[in-house]
Amino acid sequence: MNCLKKDFFIRDVLDIAPDLIGKILVRRFEDGKIKKYIITETEAYRGEEDLACHASKGRTKRTDVMYQNGGIIYVYLIYGMYWMLNFVCENENIPQAVLIRGIKNFNGPGKVGKELKLNREFNYKEIILDNNLCIIDNNIKVNIITKPRVGIDYAGKIWKNKPWRFILAE
DSSP: OOBOOGGGGSSOHHHHHHHTTTOEEEEEOTTSOEEEEEEEEEEEEESTTOTTSGGGGOSOTTTGGGGSOSSBEEEEEETTTEEEEEEEOSSTTOOEEEEEEEETTEESHHHHHHHHTOOGGGTTOBSSGGGTEEEEOOOOOOOEEEEOOSSOGGGOHHHHTOOOEEEEOO
16 A cells, blocks of 8 residues: 655645545554545644644643654544544644544544544554554545634634635535
8 A cells, every 4th residue: 555655744734734635544443454535624733823723832742743743643632532633744843733624424523533443542653554544645636625724713813714624525
């Protein structure tokens, strides 16, 4: 399987987030079964200046993963029940990440995490199939629409209204 290489993720999140739309997320489960999913929706979070980004409060134990070189997985738990899947982007000490908001037949980041059976063990792992999660390029051109990010009213009007949500156009 030809997974995307680490250098794909050593770029700005605003380039990576739309580039992931239409690509195939591959998950190997504990029983050895492999499933493939088309990525249908992503959301970009871009550094300490982005008030919607976890890194907006600086480097903490929780956000340290975002300060690593791109190409690793960042998962976190919300509401005590949903694991959110993010991929770290850019070079070390430039905290950016793309949230996977949707995969074919599973809309919403909580549903994505549940379907993929994510847990804290994925955090800091490289995005390679050896770590049970990777992305392959199916080389298909897709149409993408952009919209403002959702669920981030706390970030204020400017950051809430950035068109940094990327959706596969049907």
